[in-house]
Amino acid sequence: MLIAGGAGSVGHYAVQLAKRAGYRVIASVSSAEKAAISLAAGAEAAVDYRTQDLAEEVRHFTGGAGIDRVVEVNLSANAGRYKEYLAREGLVVVYGSDDWATELPLRDWLVHGIELALFIVYELPASVRAAAIDAAGRLLADTSFEHRIAASFPIDRIVDSHEAVESGKMIGNVVVTLD
Secondary structure, eight states: OEEETTTSHHHHHHHHHHHHTTOOOEEEESSHHHHHHHHHHTOSEEEETTTSOHHHHHHHHTTTSOEEEEEESOHHHHGGGHHHHEEEEEEEEEOOOSOTTOOOOHHHHHHHTOEEEEOOGGGSOHHHHHHHHHHHHHHHHOTTSOOOEEEEEEGGGHHHHHHHHHTTOOOSEEEEEOO
C-alpha cells in the first residue's frame, strides 16, 4: 500500500493502520524529516517525491508488480501517474485534492482497471460512522498507537491554530484545548 503524504496528519495514522492490517507500506513524503516519521510509524520505505521518482521506487519496492492500494491526499497532483505504479485492478482511496475540478485521465484508468473511491467521513452512513468512532476510541486508548501533536492552542487562540495549520509548516496534528 502506498500512503501519499505518509507523515501528514492523516497519512501518519494511515501508515499505522495499514501496518496493523498486515500491508507492506511505502509512503511518499516531501523531506528527509518526513521520511523518518513515516518509517518510525511503520512504513517499510519512504520516497521523497521531490528528489526521487515515485513510480520507479514503487516498482523497486514491489519487485515490478505495482502497488495494490493507494491512500491519496492530493488527487489532482497525482492522478496522472497512477498507471505507472498501481497494479492492474488497483484501488485508490481519495480523501483530498488541491483541485476538485481537475481533468482526470479516465481512459488510462479504464484500460488499466483502476478503481477510485472518494472518501469523506462526514458523508459515511451513520452505522459506518458509529463503527469508526468506536474504533477510534479504542485507538485513542491504545498506548502503542502514536499521535504526533505539532502544536496545542487554547480555545481562545483558535485563529492561531487555524493559521498554524494553513502555514503548512506543522508536521503532525494541531490540537485545540477547551481548558
